[in-house]
Amino acid sequence: MHPAARRATAEGIGTATLVAAVVGSGIMATRLTADVGLQLLINAVATVGALAVLIWSLGPISGAHFNPAVTLVATARAEMRRSEAGLYIAAQILGALLGAVVAHVMFELPAVTLATKQRTGLGQWLGEIVATAGLLALIGALTRTGLGRLGPALVPAWIGAAYFFTSSTSFANPAVTIGRAITDSFSGIAPGDVPGFIVAQLLGAALGAALTEVFYPRAGTPEPLDLPAPVHDHQP
Structure with a gap:
C-alpha cells in the first residue's frame, strides 16, 4: 500500500472506531440507566478509553489526527502537504459516518437515523470553541x-x-460532529446544528494554534531579551 494511502486508512479506521465508541457507549448508557449524569459518565469513560488506545496504536502510523481541525492546523503550519491533508479529511469524515453506522448495527438499530437532538446557541458554541482551542493548544x-x-x-x-x-460536552471535532448527525441517540446532534458547531470548532482550532505560537514558538524563533530597565543618571 502507498504510504499516503496507508496513513489515510489509519485515519479513517481510527475516526470510525472513535465514533463507534462515542455512539455505541451512548446507546448502551441509555439502556443501562435513566440517570442522565451516569449516562454522560459512561459515554465519557468509553470515549476516553478508546481514544487513548487509538492514539497509542495509530499515532506512529498517521499521527492520530482523527480530526479535520488538527489536520487543517498541521497543513497551515506546512507540516503536511495539502494533497495528503485532503485524503486525511475525506478519510476522517467517511470514517465518522461509518462508525455511527457500525454502532447502530451492533445494537440492532437502523443503520442511519437522523438526529433530532438540538444542540445550538451561544453557550454551546462557546463550549466548542473552548474545547477545541484547548485540544489544539495541548497538541501544539x-x-x-x-x-x-x-x-x-x-x-x-x-x-x-x-x-x-x-456546555457542549466537547465534540471538538468536525468529522465526529458530522458522524453524530446520523444517530438519533444519546450522542446525536441535529443536522441543522452541525454547521454552527463546525464553525465554532474551527475558530477554536485557530485560537489553540495561535496560543501554541505564543507559548511554544518554533525553534529558531528569537525570544525577546529580558533586559533590566535602563538606569538614568540625573547628575547635574
Whole structure:
C-alpha cells in the first residue's frame, strides 16, 4: 500500500472506531440507566478509553489526527502537504459516518437515523470553541516540547474533562460532529446544528494554534531579551 494511502486508512479506521465508541457507549448508557449524569459518565469513560488506545496504536502510523481541525492546523503550519491533508479529511469524515453506522448495527438499530437532538446557541458554541482551542493548544505543546509520547494520556484526559466542564460536552471535532448527525441517540446532534458547531470548532482550532505560537514558538524563533530597565543618571 502507498504510504499516503496507508496513513489515510489509519485515519479513517481510527475516526470510525472513535465514533463507534462515542455512539455505541451512548446507546448502551441509555439502556443501562435513566440517570442522565451516569449516562454522560459512561459515554465519557468509553470515549476516553478508546481514544487513548487509538492514539497509542495509530499515532506512529498517521499521527492520530482523527480530526479535520488538527489536520487543517498541521497543513497551515506546512507540516503536511495539502494533497495528503485532503485524503486525511475525506478519510476522517467517511470514517465518522461509518462508525455511527457500525454502532447502530451492533445494537440492532437502523443503520442511519437522523438526529433530532438540538444542540445550538451561544453557550454551546462557546463550549466548542473552548474545547477545541484547548485540544489544539495541548497538541501544539506536546509537539513543540518533544513530549508527543504523552499524547495517549493527556489528549484523552482533556477530552474527558471537557465532557463535563463545557456546555457542549466537547465534540471538538468536525468529522465526529458530522458522524453524530446520523444517530438519533444519546450522542446525536441535529443536522441543522452541525454547521454552527463546525464553525465554532474551527475558530477554536485557530485560537489553540495561535496560543501554541505564543507559548511554544518554533525553534529558531528569537525570544525577546529580558533586559533590566535602563538606569538614568540625573547628575547635574
